Amino acid sequence: MPLRALRHLHCLLLLLALSVPAWAGKAYLWRVDSPTTTLWLYGTVHLGKADMFPLPPSVMRAFRQSPVAVFELDMDRVPHEMTALYGLTLYPKGDSLSAHLGPQRWQQLKQALPSQYGMSADAFQQSRPWFLAMTLSMQSLLKDGWSEQYSVDAYLDREARQQGKTIIGLETTRQQLEAMGQLREDTQISWLFSQLDPKLIAKQRELMQLAVRSWRQGEPEQMNDMLLQDSPGMTPQQTKEFAAIMLSGRNRKMADKLVQMLKGKQPAFVAVGALHYAGPNNLLALLRQRGFKPIQQDNQ
Numbered sequence: 001m002p003l004r005a006l007r008h009l010h011c012l013l014l015l016l017a018l019s020v021p022a023w024a025g026k027a028y029l030w031r032v033d034s035p036t037t038t039l040w041l042y043g044t045v046h047l048g049k050a051d052m053f054p055l056p057p058s059v060m061r062a063f064r065q066s067p068v069a070v071f072e073l074d075m076d077r078v079p080h081e082m083t084a085l086y087g088l089t090l091y092p093k094g095d096s097l098s099a100h101l102g103p104q105r106w107q108q109l110k111q112a113l114p115s116q117y118g119m120s121a122d123a124f125q126q127s128r129p130w131f132l133a134m135t136l137s138m139q140s141l142l143k144d145g146w147s148e149q150y151s152v153d154a155y156l157d158r159e160a161r162q163q164g165k166t167i168i169g170l171e172t173t174r175q176q177l178e179a180m181g182q183l184r185e186d187t188q189i190s191w192l193f194s195q196l197d198p199k200l201i202a203k204q205r206e207l208m209q210l211a212v213r214s215w216r217q218g219e220p221e222q223m224n225d226m227l228l229q230d231s232p233g234m235t236p237q238q239t240k241e242f243a244a245i246m247l248s249g250r251n252r253k254m255a256d257k258l259v260q261m262l263k264g265k266q267p268a269f270v271a272v273g274a275l276h277y278a279g280p281n282n283l284l285a286l287l288r289q290r291g292f293k294p295i296q297q298d299n300q
Helices: 003-019 057-064 078-089 097-101 103-117 129-143 152-162 173-181 185-194 198-217 220-228 236-262 283-289
Strands: 026-033 038-044 068-071 166-169 268-273 295-298
Touching (some): 026 198, 038 152, 057 152, 078 173, 103 185, 129 173, 129 198, 152 166, 185 198, 198 220, 236 268
Parallel strands (some): 068 166, 068 268
């Protein structure tokens, strides 16, 4: 083989090696058996990057052999449901975000949104604080290079539909929106203004990187450490409230549905956010309390 061709081959092999994630050790994947069926529980990352794919071999094997795919939401239903439920993100007629923030904080928001996000505060005059906070948080992550295109959930959802799997949503769009609305208003406002502080945004960036590293390494304990920290811009009480509503409360309802599935006969692959496997009331702990024994799998 000519020397130039050999060099090209070496470069190609190097690029291929660099483009494929090195999956070693434990996967963020658990097997749960009952007398009648098997569930595979996988933690996902809702926004991703290209270097997170392909997913580990053990994950894709479990996915392929499962006729049922279970996600937080049935994504086919979300656009219609979101249109019908958009009112849950808004204050009622005659009320406004500026009235709840007060003149000083409203002016701060009006000055920050155009310069930091290219948005007008007036466009969100009817929005509840949690909705604008979530919108800004998403924009920050997208600016950092995280993408919905490489969402692990979205990828598995597409694969499930192509493979003709039965798709089940553990929650509805209404349930997720109503959970956000249960947050106290001071917690919502703290979350909102954390998205305007460059230091707090940088801290959130670090937490996102830690979460993905924990996911790659199959280490929910590292996620636990992350949850024990106060959320950027929130008081310890607000952080506790946020975790109780957005994780613990939802986990209990999800676990109830998983137990019912374990009483059935169809194997299923369950893909929900990685944080649902961390914290004191995580899905694994709740299933253990019901007598099941989740067994963590290796990446290979």
